[in-house]
Amino acid sequence: MTSESRIGVMGHHYRRILFFLLVLLTTLGAMSLLSVAFQDGGTRPHELVMLGLYAILTLWISASFWTATIGFAMLVTGRDHYAIANADTRAAGAAPSGPFKTALVMPVYNEDPVRVFAGLRAMWQSLAETGQQDGFEVFVVSDTRDPDIWVEEELLWRRWAKEMGHPARVFYRNRVENTSRKSGNIADFCRRWGGRYRYMIVLDADSIMAGETLVEMVARMERNPKVALIQVPPVPVNRSSLFSRMLQFAGSLYGRMFTAGLSYWQLGTSNFWGHNAIIRVKPFADHCGLPKLPGREPFGGEILSHDFVEAALLRRAGWRVWLAYDLGGSYEEIPPTLIDYAKRDRRWCQGNLQHSRLVFARGFKPLSRIHFAMGVMSYMASPLWLIFLVVTGVAAYFQSLVEPVYFFGNNILPVWPETYTVEMTTVLWVTLTMLFLPKILALVLLAAKPALSRQFGGLVRATLSVLTESLFSVLLAPVLMLFQSKFVLAILLRQNVGWPAQQRGDHQTGFAEAFGTHLSHTLIAVVVGFLSYRYVPSFFWWFTPVLAGLALSIPVSMITSRVWLGQLARRVGIFLTPEESAQPRVLQLLEQNLAHAGTPLCTTATGGDLWYRAVVDPCAYALHASMLPDETPNRRRRHYLEGLIFQLQDEGLGSLKPNEKRALVSHRDGLFELHTLLWAAAQPPSAGQIAGAAASSGAIHQ
Amino acid sequence: MDSGIAMVGQSGAGVAAADRSPAAWAPVAERVALYLRALGIEDALHRERLLMRIQQRWEARVIVEDPVEAGIEEAYALLDAWLCTELDITGEVDALFTARAAVLSGAVPNWSARFAGVAGESIAAQVRAAGVQPEPEPAPLDMEPSTINLCCHDLGRRITGALRVLVGHESAAAPPRTEQPQ
Numbered sequence: 001m002t003s004e005s006r007i008g009v010m011g012h013h014y015r016r017i018l019f020f021l022l023v024l025l026t027t028l029g030a031m032s033l034l035s036v037a038f039q040d041g042g043t044r045p046h047e048l049v050m051l052g053l054y055a056i057l058t059l060w061i062s063a064s065f066w067t068a069t070i071g072f073a074m075l076v077t078g079r080d081h082y083a084i085a086n087a088d089t090r091a092a093g094a095a096p097s098g099p100f101k102t103a104l105v106m107p108v109y110n111e112d113p114v115r116v117f118a119g120l121r122a123m124w125q126s127l128a129e130t131g132q133q134d135g136f137e138v139f140v141v142s143d144t145r146d147p148d149i150w151v152e153e154e155l156l157w158r159r160w161a162k163e164m165g166h167p168a169r170v171f172y173r174n175r176v177e178n179t180s181r182k183s184g185n186i187a188d189f190c191r192r193w194g195g196r197y198r199y200m201i202v203l204d205a206d207s208i209m210a211g212e213t214l215v216e217m218v219a220r221m222e223r224n225p226k227v228a229l230i231q232v233p234p235v236p237v238n239r240s241s242l243f244s245r246m247l248q249f250a251g252s253l254y255g256r257m258f259t260a261g262l263s264y265w266q267l268g269t270s271n272f273w274g275h276n277a278i279i280r281v282k283p284f285a286d287h288c289g290l291p292k293l294p295g296r297e298p299f300g301g302e303i304l305s306h307d308f309v310e311a312a313l314l315r316r317a318g319w320r321v322w323l324a325y326d327l328g329g330s331y332e333e334i335p336p337t338l339i340d341y342a343k344r345d346r347r348w349c350q351g352n353l354q355h356s357r358l359v360f361a362r363g364f365k366p367l368s369r370i371h372f373a374m375g376v377m378s379y380m381a382s383p384l385w386l387i388f389l390v391v392t393g394v395a396a397y398f399q400s401l402v403e404p405v406y407f408f409g410n411n412i413l414p415v416w417p418e419t420y421t422v423e424m425t426t427v428l429w430v431t432l433t434m435l436f437l438p439k440i441l442a443l444v445l446l447a448a449k450p451a452l453s454r455q456f457g458g459l460v461r462a463t464l465s466v467l468t469e470s471l472f473s474v475l476l477a478p479v480l481m482l483f484q485s486k487f488v489l490a491i492l493l494r495q496n497v498g499w500p501a502q503q504r505g506d507h508q509t510g511f512a513e514a515f516g517t518h519l520s521h522t523l524i525a526v527v528v529g530f531l532s533y534r535y536v537p538s539f540f541w542w543f544t545p546v547l548a549g550l551a552l553s554i555p556v557s558m559i560t561s562r563v564w565l566g567q568l569a570r571r572v573g574i575f576l577t578p579e580e581s582a583q584p585r586v587l588q589l590l591e592q593n594l595a596h597a598g599t600p601l602c603t604t605a606t607g608g609d610l611w612y613r614a615v616v617d618p619c620a621y622a623l624h625a626s627m628l629p630d631e632t633p634n635r636r637r638r639h640y641l642e643g644l645i646f647q648l649q650d651e652g653l654g655s656l657k658p659n660e661k662r663a664l665v666s667h668r669d670g671l672f673e674l675h676t677l678l679w680a681a682a683q684p685p686s687a688g689q690i691a692g693a694a695a696s697s698g699a700i701h702q
Numbered sequence: 703m704d705s706g707i708a709m710v711g712q713s714g715a716g717v718a719a720a721d722r723s724p725a726a727w728a729p730v731a732e733r734v735a736l737y738l739r740a741l742g743i744e745d746a747l748h749r750e751r752l753l754m755r756i757q758q759r760w761e762a763r764v765i766v767e768d769p770v771e772a773g774i775e776e777a778y779a780l781l782d783a784w785l786c787t788e789l790d791i792t793g794e795v796d797a798l799f800t801a802r803a804a805v806l807s808g809a810v811p812n813w814s815a816r817f818a819g820v821a822g823e824s825i826a827a828q829v830r831a832a833g834v835q836p837e838p839e840p841a842p843l844d845m846e847p848s849t850i851n852l853c854c855h856d857l858g859r860r861i862t863g864a865l866r867v868l869v870g871h872e873s874a875a876a877p878p879r880t881e882q883p884q
Contacts, residue, residue, distance in 0.1 A: 137838075154836075161834040162809060172836045187845050195841030282843065291847040294855060313848050360853035602807065618741045622806040626799035627836045668799075676778070680771035684736050 015082075016367075019066060019265040026062040026434070031055050033427050046395050053388040054427075060377050061434045068254065068438035071261030071325075076448050080260075082267055084230060084322040088223045100198035102136050102218050102278070107185045108153070109143045109178070111205035114597045116140070117156040119208045120170075122589035126211030129585070136214065137197075138170040141189045143178040147611040147661040150174055151624060155602055155610070158623055176629065176666070182274075183290050183306035190285045197281050204275035207234055210329030210586040217278040220324065228284065228319035229311060231270060231277040233259040234332035237579045237587060240567055241336045241508070243560035246469050248334070249575035253442045253456060253466075259325035268320035269367040272311035276330045280319070284310070287317040293357060298350050298491045305351025308375055309358065312368035329584065337509045337561035338476065339517050342483040349379045349487040382484035389546065393532060396539040439466050457576035465575050475556050478549035482521055509561035511554075518553035525550035611661050612653065615671065616678050616685040625668050633667045641670040645677065722761045730760065730773040737774055741781070742808055748818035756780055784817050789826050797833075804832035 034054055038047040074080055104123065108116055120138055127133040140157060144150045157172040164170055175188060186202065194200075199221055201214060213232060220230055236244070236251040263270065288310040293300045303309050311321045335341040355372040358364070364372075446453035446462050456462040529547045532540040540547075549556070559565065569575050579587065602619035614624040633641065644660050656664070665671050678685050731753055738749045759776040760769075782798060785805070791797040805813045809832035815821035 157836065158803075158807065158834065161836075162807070162832075166831070168835055168838070171838055190843050191845050193838060193841050194843035194845070196838060197841075285843040285845040287848055289845045289847040291850055293850070294852070309850075357852055357855075358850065362851040362853060618737075619806045619808070622799070622803040626796075626803040630795050630799075672778075676771050676774045679737055679774045680733070680768055684733060 015267065016265050019070065022066045023059065023062045026066070026430075027055060027058045030058045030062075030427060030430050033430070037427075046391055050388060050391050050395065053384055053391070056377075057381065057384055057388065058431070058434075060381055061431065063374070064258075065434040065438060067261035067265070068257045069261070069441060070264045071257035071259065072438070072441040072445055074260045074264060075257060075445055080264070080326075083263065083326060084220055084224065084227070084324055085326050087220075089226060090223060100135070101196060102199040102201060102214075103189075103193075103197040103281075104136060104138045104203060104214070105186065105189060105200045106138070106140045106203045106205070107143065107182050108140060108205050109182070109185075110146045110149055111144075113149055113152045113156050115594065116153070116205050117160060118593035118597060119203075119206075119590055121160065121593050122586050123209055123211065123214070124170075125589045125593075126586040127214055128211070130211040130215050132211075132215050133169075135218065136169070139189065139193070139200075140170075140172045141185050142172065142174040143181070143185050144174060145178065145662060146658055147614075147665060148609050150662070151610040151614040151620065151665075154614075154624055154627055155620065172627070174627070180290065180302050181304070183303065183310075187289060190281060194281045194285050199278050200281050200284075201278045202275050204332065206333035207275050208331045208586055208590055209276060210584060213327055213329030216327060217324070221278055221280060224320070224322075226318075226320050227268070227322055228280045228314045229272055229277055229321045230324050231273055231322070232324045232327045232330040234273075234276040234330045235328075235577075235579065236334040237331045237577070238333050238590075239336050240563045240570075241561050242565040242569060243338055243341070244334055244336045245566040245569060245575040246472055246560070247341075248577050248579075249456075249465055250469055251334075252577040252579065253446075253462070254438055256325070257438060257442060257445065259323060263323045263325045266323060266367060268322055269315050269365055270311070270321045270323035271371045272307040272321065274305075274307035276332065283314060283317065283319050287313045287319070293354070296494075298494055299354055299357055303351075304354055305348065305375065308355060308368075308371050312358070312364050312371065315365045315368050316363050329586065331579070331584075331587065336507060338479065338557045339509055339513065339561075342480070342517075345379070345480075345484060346487050349484065350491050352376055352379050353488065353491055379484050379488055382481040383488050385481055386485045389543075393528075393536065393539055393543070396536045400536050400538070436470065439470060442466065452578075455576075455578035455581045457573035457581070461573040461576060468574060472556075472560065474545055475549040475552060476560075478546045479518070479521055479553045479557070482524070482550070507561075508563060509558050511558065514554045514557045518557055521550045521553040525553075611665065614665055615674050621671065621675050624665060625671055628666065628668050628671070630668065632669060637667070638670075641667065645670075645674060648674075649677075726769060727757055727760065730769050731757065733770050734773040734777050737777055741777075741806060741814075743814040743817070745814060745818075748814045748820065751818040751820065752777070752780065781817065785829070788816070788824065789829060800833040800835065801829050804829050804834070807832070 031051065031054065035043075035051060038044075038051060043051075080086075104120070106116065106120060120140070124133065124136075124138060127136055140153065142150070142153055144153060153174070154172065157170065161168060161170050161172075175185060178185065180187065189200075199218060201209070201217065203209070209232070217230055217232065221227060233255065235255065236248045239245065239248065290303045290306055290309060292302055295301070314321055335344050352375040356376045359369050359372045359376070443459070443463055443466055446456060446459055453459050453462060457465070525547045528543075529540065529551070532543055532547075566575075570580060583591075602613060602617055602623065610620070613620040615621060641664060644656065644664050647655055647660075648664075664674055734756055735749055735753060738752055743749050743752065756773060756776045759780060760773050763772055763776070781802065785798055785801045786792045789797065789801055791801065804810060805817075810825060810828045812821060813825055813829070816823075816825050
């Protein structure tokens, strides 16, 4: 078989047929068991509801189950004829020729600049170690609104650019208006500088990639001119809390099976996950300009989760999108606590639900529609499970009211009611198997691959880790179900989510935060537990795993956020990942860069906030002014800025809000006016005295 | 920007706006000297030379609301004038801002001597080398919004329109809503 036919569409349709057949048959099998139990005495309306919900949910978990199982088989056998790693289709298309550049594009929005630049430097150092850095440039595309963070980004950029020397390879721009958020940020980059690059590797503020991976991504794109995007699955790393180490372990061990399985059936219609992916710039610019959806938010307006849509648009235009599951060296950092994880879900939930409008939009490939539907289901599954549980509980209650009748008419022999315990237990076991078998398969994978097993701390420790992780999964799942159900409800009630920056660093959940967040979960557990125990005791015992997770949500949320517990687990080899066993070079470099972050440029006499320095410190001022667009504000804007300067004079720095501070330093003219004004004040701006004094006591000039 | 924000007497120097006497210059000079030091001009001789030139410019100003602010502005204007001459970049605003950022970041050694006129050799090459462009030359690509035709968008309204036509309430289906998928 030639490489062309391998990457082509025709040759691998059987994979999708097999996968969807397995999913469908599993779902039908589970449904038939349940429907047998329901058909006694005719199907009642609530049973129909349960059957419908169970069908959707089984479809969802069986797709996940078969993806993991197939991925397991692929990893054990090590065979994948159609992987993008082996493909070379240069003869098939007009391969672009000549020298080219690849941009490492880092979109940021009020992120920690020290971490952002430390990560970028680590990637660059790793690239330099491959000796192939000449084909790359770094581009920080900032949408940061916080004036202090903005200035810090500039100072850190300047220091790095100065160290890199000529020719310039690291660039920075801060957008005047952050229209359309991240997708608008990337689109702005393409519109202004897209012609400079053949490829861009899109990163996230917490993502990091090894130099060899970056080079290999470019090589694979070069070998396959019809491929527009290759996604490299990011492995979660670098967090220390128990919660995040559990996720890191699960992501690293089970994640590799899932991504291999996804690649098996998605092939050239894979998805884009928003970062850690290489994109061919020209087709991206040609086809991935995002329209606004008709209607108002949350389902209309700007497309929030742009990545799925961009992948679908590329496929619609005939370009291929691949998942390079075999390629390592791709990492990301994850939320450190359950509450942070839920907050991130809140942001993602709206974007994914918005995709429900795109499932049936015209022109998309069937698999792209499935991606949209799966995105929707990743959040809709929670409220559906919740409804399923509630309906099951109500049905059990009504069932308990029915008095069994043993004697009909003149029959002297009793007619025993037919029981469906076997069928119902089988349904339960089928569901549990689909949820937990991938974890057991992961252990089998480790048993089959001793070298990999050692990276996870050995089979015994890995087994303990899987057991502990499964226990916590059971406890955390109901809490996440309630969180996500609440988010979905809020979105359906058209409450917008905004765009808050993430809290990424390790921090721990205190009692007040846990109590405030999980009190409602605990109360639900108490009330539902009491009602079910009082009125449907047989249901209560089946329900205890769900109730336990909710009842213990406060202590579990606090305990799992503890860094010392995560570190203790690491010391005893629990939740160990390959990245912890032998830290990859690029992560070592990141650690070194963070340890030696130093101070940005212009840390001279003035002190104070960075924003204040950009106004008064001649070094920071000159640098900041040099990075502003050369445009004169209009009359209305000038009056607004003058008003802010009067406010600054009369009420001091402390009276200004962040957006007002940003406005004051967004124009060269206004900035110069402010600079000279502060230097002409009664007290000269030295050693941060004015910043402190003005902030506390008010007027600047008196 | 209009300098209406520069309020009379805000420096606290207590000097009448139109006063150009040496006595009026003294408090201004004190602050301008401090400013020059903040610019990175450590050498007292350099500062003294520059102060003389700034004083000349300050005295030549026609309208001044605040003398200290005028002094600071003149110090900056002198720096800009020198950079334009040194680099031959008159009128090139972005180049001037880049050069200014380069010298004030401390990346060009001994620039203050040249600025103060006590060093003969041009430092244009060093200033250019120390300048860093935050953005590369533009290389634009067109990126227009793609069309996404939603299925069933406005379906209820379209069905209602068709039904109205059927029952004869309207001669034709209602015109489409102005808000359409792009």
